[in-house]
Amino acid sequence: MNVLSKGKMVSTLPYIGLPILGIALLLLKAGRTEAFVLVWHELLIAFGYFAAVLDLKARKVPNMLVLAMLAAWLLTMTSKLLFDTGPAVALLSDSALGFAIGGGMFLLVYVLSRKGLGGGDVKFMAASGLFLGLGGTISSIFIGTVLAALVGLGLILLKRIGRKDPIPLVPFLYAGILVTVFMQ
Numbered sequence: 001m002n003v004l005s006k007g008k009m010v011s012t013l014p015y016i017g018l019p020i021l022g023i024a025l026l027l028l029k030a031g032r033t034e035a036f037v038l039v040w041h042e043l044l045i046a047f048g049y050f051a052a053v054l055d056l057k058a059r060k061v062p063n064m065l066v067l068a069m070l071a072a073w074l075l076t077m078t079s080k081l082l083f084d085t086g087p088a089v090a091l092l093s094d095s096a097l098g099f100a101i102g103g104g105m106f107l108l109v110y111v112l113s114r115k116g117l118g119g120g121d122v123k124f125m126a127a128s129g130l131f132l133g134l135g136g137t138i139s140s141i142f143i144g145t146v147l148a149a150l151v152g153l154g155l156i157l158l159k160r161i162g163r164k165d166p167i168p169l170v171p172f173l174y175a176g177i178l179v180t181v182f183m184q
Contacts, residue, residue, distance in 0.1 A: 017049065018045075018046060018049045018050075021045050021049065021178070022042055022045060022046065024182075025038070025041060025042060025045060025181065025182065026038070026042070028182065029041070029182075033184075036076070036080055036084075039076060040073075040076060040131045041131070041181045043069075043072050043073075043076070043131065044069075044128060044131040044132070044177060044181065045177075045178070045181065047065065047068065047069045047072070047127075048124075048128065048170075048173075048174040048177050048178075049174065050065060051065055051120075051124050051170050051174065052170050052171040052173075052174040054170075055120065055168040055169070055170035055171060056168050056171055059118075059166070059168055060118075060120055061118070061120030061121070061123065061124050061170055062120075063123070065124075066120075066123040066124060066127050069124075069127040069128070069130075069131075070127055070130070073095070073127070073130045073131060077091075077092060077095070091133075094133035094134055095129070095130045095131070095133055096130075097129075097133065097134040097137075098128075098129030098130060098131075098132050098133045098134050098136065098137040099126050099127075099129040099130045100129070101129060101134060101137050101138060101141075102125040102126050102127075102128055102129030102132070102137040102141065103122060103123075103125060103126025103129060104126075105125075105141065106121055106122040106125045106126070107122050107126075110122050117169065118169070120170070121169045121170060121173070124170055124173065125137070125140075125141065125173060128140065128173070128177060132177065132180065132181075136177075136180045136181070136184065139176070139179075139180045140173060140176035140177045140179075140180045141173070141176065142176070143175065143176030143179050143180065144169070144172040144173035144174070144175060144176030144177070145169075145172070145173075145176075147172045147175055147176065148167065148169055148172035148173075151167070151172070152167050155167070
């Protein structure tokens with residue numbers, strides 16, 4: 001299926017997976033997971049999906065997408081703080097740690113690798129850390145980077161890319177996020 005976007009035909013096929021993932025999460029976790037956390041995971045799945053598709057297509061994670069992630073987190077966290085203050089404070093500190101670890105680790109790699117890692121990867125993982133908390137962020141980063149390394153190594157061995165050729169990282173981080181969210 002194609003749609004017209006700014007005078008060009010754009011395939012909508014990659015976006016069909018989003019509702020499938022959302023429904024799967026609801027079916028698997030509804031009743032077993034706190035409703036607030038389920039909403040956060042649904043939001044993260046949606047934002048992450050678009051970030052992964054855009055990174056694959058354009059090799060870029062738009063700042064507006066990251067800002068939308070931050071706004072969604074802020075709105076949901078504000079409501080949680082207003083209506084369920086006690087647990088929200090613990091959740092807020094866990095989110096702050098996830099943000100610091102996700103953004104901090106990637107910022108360090110970004111600086112040390114002289115921009116070998118993209119700025120969109122840094123911002124995406126920092127924003128994702130808010131939704132995942134400390135444990136989820138570490139798990140997602142580990143799974144995503146191991147997957148990226150294995151695929152990159154495979155592509156190098158198959159001579160599809162060179163050692164210095166970049167590969168989009170967000171799709172692999174998104175896979176790590178999905179594994180983490182579905183296994184929690």
